[in-house]
Each structure stands twice: as C-alpha cells, then as structure tokens.
Amino acid sequence: MSEVTRPTLSDALTERMLELIRTGGHRPGDRLPSTRELSQRFAVTTPTLREALRRLEATGAIEMRHGSGIYVGPAIERLVLPNPNMREMRGGQLLELLDARIVIEPPLAAMAARRARGDDLAALERVLGEAATHLRGEDAELHEANMTFHRATARLAGNSVLHEVVDSLLTVHGAEQREILQIFDDRRRDHEEHRAILQAIVAGDATAAEDRMRAHLADVKSVIEQRLHQPPK
Amino acid sequence: MSEVTRPTLSDALTERMLELIRTGGHRPGDRLPSTRELSQRFAVTTPTLREALRRLEATGAIEMRHGSGIYVGPAIERLVLPNPNMREMRGGQLLELLDARIVIEPPLAAMAARRARGDDLAALERVLGEAATHLRGEDAELHEANMTFHRATARLAGNSVLHEVVDSLLTVHGAEQREILQIFDDRRRDHEEHRAILQAIVAGDATAAEDRMRAHLADVKSVIEQRLHQPPK
DNA sequence: ACATATCAAGTCATCTAATCACTTAACGGC
DNA sequence: GCCGTTAAGTGATTAGATGACTTGATATGT
Numbered sequence: 452m453s454e455v456t457r458p459t460l461s462d463a464l465t466e467r468m469l470e471l472i473r474t475g476g477h478r479p480g481d482r483l484p485s486t487r488e489l490s491q492r493f494a495v496t497t498p499t500l501r502e503a504l505r506r507l508e509a510t511g512a513i514e515m516r517h518g519s520g521i522y523v524g525p526a527i528e529r530l531v532l533p534n535p536n537m538r539e540m541r542g543g544q545l546l547e548l549l550d551a552r553i554v555i556e557p558p559l560a561a562m563a564a565r566r567a568r569g570d571d572l573a574a575l576e577r578v579l580g581e582a583a584t585h586l587r588g589e590d591a592e593l594h595e596a597n598m599t600f601h602r603a604t605a606r607l608a609g610n611s612v613l614h615e616v617v618d619s620l621l622t623v624h625g626a627e628q629r630e631i632l633q634i635f636d637d638r639r640r641d642h643e644e645h646r647a648i649l650q651a652i653v654a655g656d657a658t659a660a661e662d663r664m665r666a667h668l669a670d671v672k673s674v675i676e677q678r679l680h681q682p683p684k
Numbered sequence: 685m686s687e688v689t690r691p692t693l694s695d696a697l698t699e700r701m702l703e704l705i706r707t708g709g710h711r712p713g714d715r716l717p718s719t720r721e722l723s724q725r726f727a728v729t730t731p732t733l734r735e736a737l738r739r740l741e742a743t744g745a746i747e748m749r750h751g752s753g754i755y756v757g758p759a760i761e762r763l764v765l766p767n768p769n770m771r772e773m774r775g776g777q778l779l780e781l782l783d784a785r786i787v788i789e790p791p792l793a794a795m796a797a798r799r800a801r802g803d804d805l806a807a808l809e810r811v812l813g814e815a816a817t818h819l820r821g822e823d824a825e826l827h828e829a830n831m832t833f834h835r836a837t838a839r840l841a842g843n844s845v846l847h848e849v850v851d852s853l854l855t856v857h858g859a860e861q862r863e864i865l866q867i868f869d870d871r872r873r874d875h876e877e878h879r880a881i882l883q884a885i886v887a888g889d890a891t892a893a894e895d896r897m898r899a900h901l902a903d904v905k906s907v908i909e910q911r912l913h914q915p916p917k
Numbered sequence: 918a919c920a921t922a923t924c925a926a927g928t929c930a931t932c933t934a935a936t937c938a939c940t941t942a943a944c945g946g947c
Numbered sequence: 948g949c950c951g952t953t954a955a956g957t958g959a960t961t962a963g964a965t966g967a968c969t970t971g972a973t974a975t976g977t
Contacts, residue, residue: 459959460749461738469769485928496961499729501930503737505694506742512769517692517929518968528774530781530856531849532765536745540762544844548763551845558787605746610778612784616764616849623763692930718957729932734959750958890946923974930967938959945952 464493464503472523483521509535523665533613533622548624549672551664555617556601560648560664561657562608571607578603578653579649586638591639600645637674642672690736693728697736700726705756709757716754742768764848768857781857782905786898788850789834793881793897794890796840804840805886811836812882826871831858833878870907
C-alpha cells in the first residue's frame, strides 16, 4: 500500500478551482464560470473537470445547479464538516456523540451568557417561540426547531469554529434522534429546559446557563439510553 | 435560488455505493469492485460513475488507487471531518481555532487521566520520546510529532467523536502553525509542557492534566498572537 | 399595464467509445 | 532465490455527441 500517490489531473484541477475562487475574491453564493468555459480555460475535457467539481461539491466548496451554473458554496470557509456519508451510527457512537455535546455545549452556553446582547437575544427568543408552535406538530419540524435553538446558542458564544463543530455534530445527529423523540412528555420537557437555558443567557448568568445546558443534555442522553435499551414499537 | 434540487443519477450512485459498502460489511481498507464492473452493475458509464466516486473520495469514504482499484476509506465511519479545501484561514480564525481547542482539549486530558492504563500510557510515552528526537530537527517533523501527542491524548480520553473533532481541528491547523513555530525556545517549552501533561495523566491526576493542558494551549495561543502581530522575516 | 405562455439560448448531466498510464501477478532466465 | 519482462487488469482521460433543466426575452391575452 503506497503512502504517496501520484497527483492526478483531477487533483490539480481541484486546486486550480480553489485558487480561482480565492484569487477571484468570491464569496459564498457567487456564480463561477460555466463548465464549458472552465474546461476550455484549463484545457481539459468536461468529464475530467466534473470529477474535480464533484469533489468540491461533496465538501461544500461549490454548488452545481442543473441548467443554472456553478456557485461558491457556504462551506468554503469552514474548518470542520459533518460527514455527508454518515447513514447509520455504530452501537455506542450515538452516546459518544451526546457525551461530546455534553463536553462542548455547556461552556458555549456560558460564553453566550457572557456576551449576548439585544438583537442576539431577540433572535434566540424568536427561535424558541417558533419551536413552541411545533409542540403539537410533526416530529421533524419540532426536532428541526430544537436543533436550531442549539445552533443559535452556539453561534451566540462567538466562536465560529466551535459553532461549526456543534453544527456538524447536530447535523449528523439529526436523523438518528428524529426517530427517537416521539413522546409528548419529552417534547414539553425539552422545551422547558430550553426556556430555562435562554433565561440564564438573557440574565447574563454564565454559571446557570452552563449548568442548565449540561443538565438538559444529560437528560437527553438519559432518554436516549433508555430508548436504545427498549426500542419503541 | 431553489432549495429543493432534483437528485441526479450521480447522487443516486453515491447512495448505491454507500449501500454496497454497508451491506457488503466492508471495513476500511477492503477492496471494492472495479469501476468497469461497477458501471456495468449500475448500468451507467464510467465518467458518470467516477463523478460519484470522486464525491466519496473527497469525504474519505473511499480511496482510488490508479492501476490497483478502489478501497474503502478510513473516514467512512467518521461523524466529523476536517475541511480538505481549507488553504488559508481568515484573520481571527486561527485564534478562534485555538480557543476552540482550549475549550475541548483540557476536559479530554482530564478524561485521559481518569481512564488511561498501561499500554495506553506506554504508547503516549513513546510519542513524546519520538518528539524529543526531533527537537533539533526539521520543523515539519517536530510539528507532526507534537500534533501526534495531542491526538494520542484525545484518543486516550475514550470518546471517538471528540477524538475526531480534535483530529479535525489539528489537521486544518497543521499548515498554519508549521510556518509559525520556528524558534528553538518554543520547541523546548512545548516539549516540557507536553511532558508535564503526560506526568499528570500517568499519575491519574485529572485536575492537573486539565489545568496543564489549558495552560499549555494558552501559551501556544499567546505565542501565536505575538507572531500574528509581528510576522517573522 | 399586468399576467401568462412560449421560445431560444445557455447551462448542467450523461452517454459512447476509445486510448493512455499504472499496478500486480506470473513466468522465464540466471 | 532474485531480477527482469510481459500480460492482464485497473484507474485516468479524451473527444464528441445528445438529453434535461433554467433563465431571460418576447408575444399574446385580459
């Protein structure tokens, strides 16, 4: 098994595209040249170019829209990505994911409590208000609203790298948890715990925010542990 | 900008490949069918199949070796990935990365101190011994050895998800830091701080391990802050 | 004037069929 | 047993074409 592989033309094209995006000062959402123009500019055929483009697409650097064009993707500047190929977690991996969240999210709640201000707090309130409207609705929508609360809290902490980490963990966590949260009691308890965390953040009480987030995630973990031992019908 | 895009054949092929890997019980390193066989089996042409394969390759699910075949990649089971497209960090991003490490790595050192045993500790000792041989050597090798120490410590914490997070952060951190650590004094201080962390882990002293890791990373951050304000010649 | 339908041009998506470059295993010679 | 050569299998790329989609412009109807 060779550790050093020869760079392919397709590898080089990937680099050329990244360079083009960078030197062109392109931001997420900007349109890039068409595949025809790019294949001519780089003097390669379109299937070869498309290989490079698929690679960039898979990692969020570009978006390819059929009939429209190629656009710079939102993840171009990220450091950390959720694995898009994750379909099923190994036994125990979900619990490790929750433990990871228990390590990372409480300090973030504390950071949010220390630094969040007017507009930020109003936005977080809106997120929770939106979540409340889903308490009697579809699982998927409630779940999404709850994840939005966690994402918004991580964002308020003011560290983009940690926000990316939390976002990544929540993204891969998505489908697994959606199947599990199916009892009304958990919905309301979740919501109340989110409210308590928000109150601590609004009050600027870093210690309470951290403790409440940790307790909330420990609750979630406990529920999931039970579910893993007694799957619902 | 449409939020719902039509799935392409190439998208479907990506899913088919993931399914083939999963239902085949393939582990990282296992060889998969050739592109010729796969394109026949899925009734598509090789350029189309190769688009899907490049996507999977970019996210670590497979490795394509010219002349040899396609192999299941090491990242197939990961939840979190380093962004392979990261070439240059925005201003401030490196400091945020360090702050992220300051949040995550100290609790991991504490976890390692609580749970590491004989073989684990011996391996960590070997990592530091190896790093010591590079103190007078090339920057790249010393840097790699130092990163290995951090990775090994995160592994000893016993949470694979957090290990992936740390690995991802260290991976994207790599090239940036390599250019900065160029003074002998920092090399020795780094090494001594790593030794102190190891001793706390060996002693099973979770509090000391955590405090020393936090102090070490704060030192690293301080050095980097100075370098960012006064770039070396 | 505004709304709707149609069309043309540009764009991405996929195909067909071939050749080129690399790896690995088998075989022969020393 | 070791080394060199060859053949077979494999990934990598090309050239040229067609099909499917999007977007903007134009024409038509109310």
